Amino acid sequence: MKSIVIYSSQTGNTKKLAEAVYSALSGEKSIYPIGEAPEPSGFDLVCVGFWLMAGKPDPKSQEYLKKITSQKLFLFATHGASATSRHVQNAMEEAIRLAPESDIIGSFSCSGEVNPKVIEKAGSKPEPPAWLDDAPKAVGHPDQADLKNVIRRLEESL
């Protein structure tokens, strides 16, 4: 099976998950930051990692997900919000909607430490986003347990 891992990551959280996913794949495999990613056609399995921005997959990931057609797709993500929140579920559902013809084999997400400048800026808005309340709990994530968990989820999905 020919597999590719594509990740979008500004501050490195999603990149950590991507590297864990990559390490767990066998067979022909490659990994790319989203800005250098080849087209998904020609791969059997595409693993796409995104970060949440304004409650959705970040814009670059949205564009890439739209290109995926019949490939197997494994989605993974990091976010400031709690992994069990409706906010995160909605974002994952949005990612699935963007690749309607893909064969989604599984998904995983976990908290990702939020840049303090982002916390400060978002927190100073007249109506700070609700996900910001969870940001203190995201400090230190993804951690080793998160990396083990994404690998476990991938292996269960294959």
Ligand SMILES: Cc1cc2nc3c(=O)[nH]c(=O)nc-3n(C[C@H](O)[C@H](O)[C@H](O)COP(=O)(O)O)c2cc1C
């Ligand atoms: C501009 C901006 C918007 C964000 N919006 C959200 C959001 O809507 N929900 C959320 O849970 N986290 C949000 N975050 C937090 C990031 O998704 C989170 O810290 C993520 O782990 C960053 O991943 P990265 O290190 O791979 O870039 C936002 C961060 C930034 C910079």
